Each structure stands twice: as structure tokens, then as C-alpha cells.
Amino acid sequence: MSLRHAVLAALLEGEASGYDLAKGFDASVANFWMATPQQLYRELERMEGEGLVQARVVEQERRPNKRVFSLTDAGSAALHDFTATPAKPTAIRDELMVKVQAVDSGDAEAVVEAVSAQLAFSRGKLARYERLRERLLVGRGEEEYLASGGRVGPYLTLMRGLSFERENIAWAERTVGILRQRHGLVTHAVDGER
Amino acid sequence: MSLRHAVLAALLEGEASGYDLAKGFDASVANFWMATPQQLYRELERMEGEGLVQARVVEQERRPNKRVFSLTDAGSAALHDFTATPAKPTAIRDELMVKVQAVDSGDAEAVVEAVSAQLAFSRGKLARYERLRERLLVGRGEEEYLASGGRVGPYLTLMRGLSFERENIAWAERTVGILRQRHGLVTHAVDGER
DNA sequence: ATCGATTATTCAATAAGTTGACTACATGGA
DNA sequence: TCCATGTAGTCAACTTATTGAATAATCGAT
Known part of the structure; x- marks a missing residue:
């Protein structure tokens, strides 16, 4: 609840x-x-x-x-x-990871597609987070913002989101590369990539 | 299902x-x-x-x-x-983040405790992942492993776990620092920190 | 002029997930 | 000896979450 x-x-x-x-x-x-x-x-x-x-x-x-x-x-x-109550451990349910885990005995091409879709999604989300951050900081540096006395909570969770998506992107790029090489798939540009 | x-x-x-x-x-x-x-x-x-x-x-x-x-x-x-089926978006439910989001009108000290607990947990998990990685690689470098033809799926998801926990740790450390400074809490060593 | 998308919400039927208690046996420590 | 802990699982009751459809109005496009 x-x-x-x-x-x-x-x-x-x-x-x-x-x-x-x-x-x-x-x-x-x-x-x-x-x-x-x-x-x-x-x-x-x-x-x-x-x-x-x-x-x-x-x-x-x-x-x-x-x-x-x-x-x-x-x-x-x-x-x-x-x-002030003890938090339950984070619950995650990530179908994409299940697919990647099973990729060696699954449809590798479809998994690459799925990871690419995730990659595009993460890029969009990252851009959104970055705009949000700009809006929060309004030109100030982080230290100034933190010293200014506004709410820190939303800033901290935003930072978590930013680094999460950055990691997501880096991982997805490597994963797509490795899987394509492994399975001899043609390298083609992904939406949002340049 | x-x-x-x-x-x-x-x-x-x-x-x-x-x-x-x-x-x-x-x-x-x-x-x-x-x-x-x-x-x-x-x-x-x-x-x-x-x-x-x-x-x-x-x-x-x-x-x-x-x-x-x-x-x-x-x-x-x-x-x-x-x-080969389209994946549903990841479902996350992270109470800790809800607490951090609400920290400015909540019990800051308790939130710092909770983030510290998460930090200790992530450090443990990271260590476990690193041992697992050692066991998979058995002395070989990553490239050798990938070339060796074993399953890549588990390796890729393991890498995701590793970078996720590393990010988690970095974020939690910063967060604890910022919250302690903000709320004038005493800095004390955390379990597993040195 | 109609089709589909967007805003805004509600209802009902299932499916999925959580909680707590309970059985059973064995081991190790105080 | 008693208690806690670990292994291995089952049962029932309950709470949450998901899915699909329905309503109702407006807007923009074909």
C-alpha cells in the first residue's frame, strides 16, 4: 500500500x-x-x-x-x-533484461531490436531530464542551487534518473554492438543516433 | 504473466x-x-x-x-x-526514491539512514557481482571471453548489474553528503565504509 | 462529414502478488 | 536441553494490479 x-x-x-x-x-x-x-x-x-x-x-x-x-x-x-518507516527493497521487473539473459537460446535479432528500442527511449528520457535540470537550475551552478534553499528532494531524484539513463544508454550501445558482432547482424543506424 | x-x-x-x-x-x-x-x-x-x-x-x-x-x-x-515478443516497459517501485523525493517535508535524518542502508546493500551487491564476473572470466580478458563462444546473455546482464550498483553507490554517497550538510547532521562512518 | 486522437473519468472482471501461519527435520550454540 | 537458524515446501486469505470497455465532449485532419 x-x-x-x-x-x-x-x-x-x-x-x-x-x-x-x-x-x-x-x-x-x-x-x-x-x-x-x-x-x-x-x-x-x-x-x-x-x-x-x-x-x-x-x-x-x-x-x-x-x-x-x-x-x-x-x-x-x-x-x-x-x-521515517523502513523502506522495502526496490522491486524491479524488467522484461528486456530477461530477454537479454536468454538471448543465446532466443531470437537474437529480435533482442537487438528490443535493446535498440530501449536505447532510443533512454535517449529521449535523458534529454527530457536534462531540460528539467536546466529549468531547475536557471543558470545557476549546482552548488548555488543547493545553497539557495529550495527543495533538494526532486533535484536528488532527478540526478538519479540522469545517471541511470546515461548508464542505460552506455550499456545498450555496448550490448547492441556485441550482439550484432556475435550474430553477424548488419549494423544499421538506430533512431535518434547520429 | x-x-x-x-x-x-x-x-x-x-x-x-x-x-x-x-x-x-x-x-x-x-x-x-x-x-x-x-x-x-x-x-x-x-x-x-x-x-x-x-x-x-x-x-x-x-x-x-x-x-x-x-x-x-x-x-x-x-x-x-x-x-521475440515486444517487451513491456520496465516496472520499478522504489520506496527509497519516494522518500528522497519527499525529504524536504519529511524526516531528513531517517531518510539519510535509509540511503545509507541502501549504500551498504549496494556495496555488498557490487562485491558479489565482481566475484561472479571473476568466476565467469577465469583470468581471461573480456574480449577473450566474448570470443570464446560461451553464453553472452548472463554476461551482459551482469555488466548491467555492475554499472547499476556502481551508479547507485556514487549517487547514495553524494546524496548522504548533501543531506547531512543541509540538515546539519553529524557525519559518522557507515557500515562497510572505510 | 466522418475518423481518429486527446482530455477526463468510471466500471467490472481477472490476474498477479503479498502476508502470515504451519509442517518437518537437522544442525549448532548457549 | 532449548532455542535459533537453515532447508524445503504448502495453504489460505487478502490486497493490488492489469485489462478492456464504456461514456462524453472537443479538435484537427482527410
Whole structure:
């Protein structure tokens, strides 16, 4: 039952609708806690019932109304408490790695395709993270930013995301190279590569 | 329903009991696909019913008998097919990151503790990966190994694990430093640090 | 003028995952 | 001797997560 804490953390960035959260909510929490829209809507409703978030209907012209949620004091308190509880070990489920593990008795060409797709995806994500970082720093260096007293949490998780994707890219490039050589596949340019 | 493919991939290393798999099964697949023991036992039974794996009872002295499972031809075929299907995006659920995201309005000291614990854990895991790598390479360089024609899959996923943990360590060290400075916490040695 | 995509949400049916307790035997240490 | 730990597994109850469809309005393109 920790999706709720991820949602609470996401709402620290400001109010959001279920739809906003489902769409990645400005890339914040979505990067280390994925959830389907249905999960989010249900959880938001439950949390509203428990008084952890409050809803406000925003009437929009030319598109459906939406209910935007924000933290209540009880919600902030719950999040605060959560930061002090022991964390469960990270759960990962990475199909791509399963495929790579099995590549020697699998369809090597398809695996190369899959790794290449991941590579393109990671490049996109990295670019997005880098824009986000620029926006946070607004010209300042990192030290200045850290000294300025703004929230560090989002900056630290962003840095984790950046180095994760950089590693991802380096690994995927090597992996594609090795697999292509091994299996005599033709080297061709990948989307986003130059 | 992709736990089954992770299990099939794990069985490429050789036969294993449910208990073996639950214990990480030589660190192979467990690093990118976590599952509880109950999940594994259930899935193994189902797969046996579907003919993807076969069981063999190993009678042991001074300890309970065990059922070790191995791939059948149908199982190998299923795994081969799996490598050719489009992969779903990686699912991650990382409580620690949620805590770090919320650290500015949370219990900073507890978060530092949690990141330190993760740091110790990652150091242990990295050491384990490095031993595994030694064992795979047996004195040869990487190129020799790759040229030798053994399975590349496990090597590639191992490399991913290595760089992931290295990044994890670097990030955790920086994070602990920044948070301690920010919150005026006393710097003290962490388990496994020197 | 209709088709498909986007915003925004809800419902219902399954599938998957988690938790806790329980059995059984053996080993090693206090 | 008793207790904790490790091996090896099963059962039942429960919570979460995934999938697919439905609704409803607007926008842009063909």
C-alpha cells in the first residue's frame, strides 16, 4: 500500500488531477513508481475518503471538467511519517533484461531490436531530464542551487534518473554492438543516433 | 504473466528447486525480476502442468527432499518465442526514491539512514557481482571471453548489474553528503565504509 | 462529414502478488 | 536441553494490479 505515498509525494509539486498523474506528472515521481490510470483514480478516491487529499472541481471550457487533488494536513503528516518507516527493497521487473539473459537460446535479432528500442527511449528520457535540470537550475551552478534553499528532494531524484539513463544508454550501445558482432547482424543506424 | 519467462530464463543456468530460485538462484535473474517464494512455487507448479518444465525429486540425507525443475523442449520454445515478443516497459517501485523525493517535508535524518542502508546493500551487491564476473572470466580478458563462444546473455546482464550498483553507490554517497550538510547532521562512518 | 486522437473519468472482471501461519527435520550454540 | 537458524515446501486469505470497455465532449485532419 505504498502507491499512496508515491501519490502524496507527487502532490508536493502542486495539485494535480488523476489524469495529470497518469501522464507522468511532469516526470517527477513517475520515474521510480509506475502506476496505471485506474490505480491512480482508485487510490485518489480512497485517499480522499480518508482525508489525505482534497479535491476541487475545475470547470473547463471546451473540455471535460476535472477534479484536481491537493495534500491536506493529514496527507502531509502521513507522508512525513512514511519517510521515517523502513523502506522495502526496490522491486524491479524488467522484461528486456530477461530477454537479454536468454538471448543465446532466443531470437537474437529480435533482442537487438528490443535493446535498440530501449536505447532510443533512454535517449529521449535523458534529454527530457536534462531540460528539467536546466529549468531547475536557471543558470545557476549546482552548488548555488543547493545553497539557495529550495527543495533538494526532486533535484536528488532527478540526478538519479540522469545517471541511470546515461548508464542505460552506455550499456545498450555496448550490448547492441556485441550482439550484432556475435550474430553477424548488419549494423544499421538506430533512431535518434547520429 | 511474465514471471514465468523469468523463471524459464533462470532455468537456463541449470536445474533448480523452488527454494533455489527463491534464494536468488546464483544472483542471475533475481536482479531484474524479484518474486516471493510463494509466487515461484505456484508458477513452477503451473508450468509443470503445462509441460514447460519437468520436475525430478532429489532425495537428500539429513534434509528434506527437494523437487528440482528443468526446462522441457516446450519450455525452451516458449522462452524463445518470448524473446521475440515486444517487451513491456520496465516496472520499478522504489520506496527509497519516494522518500528522497519527499525529504524536504519529511524526516531528513531517517531518510539519510535509509540511503545509507541502501549504500551498504549496494556495496555488498557490487562485491558479489565482481566475484561472479571473476568466476565467469577465469583470468581471461573480456574480449577473450566474448570470443570464446560461451553464453553472452548472463554476461551482459551482469555488466548491467555492475554499472547499476556502481551508479547507485556514487549517487547514495553524494546524496548522504548533501543531506547531512543541509540538515546539519553529524557525519559518522557507515557500515562497510572505510 | 466522418475518423481518429486527446482530455477526463468510471466500471467490472481477472490476474498477479503479498502476508502470515504451519509442517518437518537437522544442525549448532548457549 | 532449548532455542535459533537453515532447508524445503504448502495453504489460505487478502490486497493490488492489469485489462478492456464504456461514456462524453472537443479538435484537427482527410
